[in-house]
Amino acid sequence: MTGNAITTMPRPCRCLNGVWAFAILTLVCFCLTTAATSAKPSLTPLSLTETPHLPHVNPKFRHPADLHQLFFLQRTINANTVVYTAHFDAAGNLDTETPVAVYWRRFQDQGQVMPLRWYERAFGFGVRLRTTDTPNALRLTFNGLKSHPLELRQTAPFTAAFFARINNRDYRLIYAYLDVDESGLFPKVTRLRLYTNDPLTGLYVTHTIAVSGGAYTE
Template structure:
């Protein structure tokens, strides 16, 4: 049943079709402001948020061993920061990073269960960003929101909203789909 989480992660870093409503953080949940944050994921289940943050040294270089860290910000537990479980990391939200050939300080970020879906993590003007295509446009990814139906440990994915900012126009680009 982990495939329901996979659907969100594949959509997040792939090219999507359709239209979306709302804006990042428009669902009433706290919006994380983590150091070197490049993306965040929220779900209708509760305000606990998955944060994707660049792992950089003092000189602004991405760690070659672990250029991106993925963890929970548990807003339901006083905002506690918590690592993903082994299963969450390996089967749902974790990533693999591969250096970009011929480009220093940049990595292709691949979702473990979807090796054909990827984004690029790079540092631009001293700031990390996660880049991908969204609705055919090159964007800096911002966030995703997963609308869930049902209760328990494996609720049904009803809809996914994804946001990014266009490189060309600076405008917010959103997309939505139902798995």
């Protein structure tokens, strides 16, 4: 796919060769508050589960329901949540300047919005988008994992979604949840759960992935 770059550093896709890329992306996002990693994590798929309703993995943590929400990320360490939303123009089309916004929802406090810190935006959660040959679709890459694009698709006026290709199927991304072990000197990611929707069946699909070597130094 080719096109002109759309810079969306302060704000938030069928092109993904497996769940690995998204898992690595999520782990990169987790370590944004650290300066370096001690080792690259090893990822092992454990299961794929289909359910008629979207699971709420941690009922103690609120799920965001922001206007034009695309995706969110939560972790066991606290309720603070990273949220991605779409920006539209007055006609309901994705905004050409800043189609995606990303920010914190501080659910550990009062749920207020907090902008990303510069390093969170520059090295992990921030995104870049490029136009494609497909109408109403943009190629999206996260700054923390530029080699594995997703696709941002506009599906109707004022409606858009992130899509990933996993095991030769297109899934709509909803949220990710990281299990973090804080018992050692440094926090360690032990498991990733990626919650998606299968547009062909309407079912919600949970991809569970074990993580080893996911320790990060500050």
